[in-house]
């Protein structure tokens with residue numbers, strides 16, 4: 001037996017969890033376009049930076065990309081532990097590539113670059129997806145462009161995809177990071193959802209767990225959108241809280257008052 005709101009709204013599972021499979025991700029035209037642009041960049045062996053506010057769906061776009069890229073031809077390595085120093089960072093990349101990490105930074109770097117070259121000979125394009133890249137240590141960031149430099153900087157054997165909060169762009173634009181920034185040819189941004197997007201997103205996620213009818217009124221959706229600033233993670237959280245309140249009040253629809261209650265309680269908590 002799950003939470004009471006599930007049976008009240010006849011939902012098979014919690015609708016707004018992060019445990020959504022890659023194939024069920026909601027992909028409106030704006031996200032499809034982004035995913036396509038990322039795919040094109042990788043096809044051209046280019047490197048990319050993708051930024052956006054917390055919870056706008058950056059990591060989910062990476063998951064959609066992973067789902068769509070042809071398996072043959074690409075070797076994706078996802079790395080999100082960006083707080084490591086340079087040596088540990090390369091050790092982690094070694095482990096992700098199935099290599100035995102060596103003791104010194106130079107040996108680790110050599111192992112990674114040799115492996116990348118071998119993949120190139122097998123016509124496998126390695127892609128390093130570095131999530132939370134705004135947290136990268138400066139010494140790691142400064143070194144990254146060297147990974148993109150093969151055969152006298154004539155060939156791109158590797159694509160780097162740096163993903164992070166908007167401050168990542170600001171850091172990259174700093175003079176000391178210009179060698180890397182100038183090699184990141186595609187600079188993409190995920191913005192907030194539009195109010196129509198929010199309504200469509202909520203409907204889609206409810207539909208996935210068996211709710212075919214409208215569960216939120218138009219007013220409630222508008223309020224939800226505004227309170228969440230069009231960011232998925234906030235929508236997920238607030239929508240779940242509002243479903244809970246509406247169920248407790250035995251309402252068949254989530255109306256404005258349920259949302260107002262959630263927002264109000266949170267505002268009061270912040271004041272305390």
Ligand SMILES: Nc1ncnc2c1ncn2[C@@H]1O[C@H](COP(=O)(O)OP(=O)(O)OP(=O)(O)O)[C@@H](O)[C@H]1O
Pocket residue numbers: 016017018019020024025026027031052053054055056057058059060061164165232233236
């Ligand atoms: N395309 C999508 N389809 C379905 N759910 C999504 C989608 N995008 C985001 N979400 C929901 O929003 C949550 C947050 O998205 P995500 O983790 O991708 O944000 P983020 O931009 O990577 O945030 P952060 O900067 O904090 O890492 C996900 O756990 C998921 O529940």
Ligand SMILES: [Mg+2]
Pocket residue numbers: 058059060131132
């Ligand atoms: Mg993320």
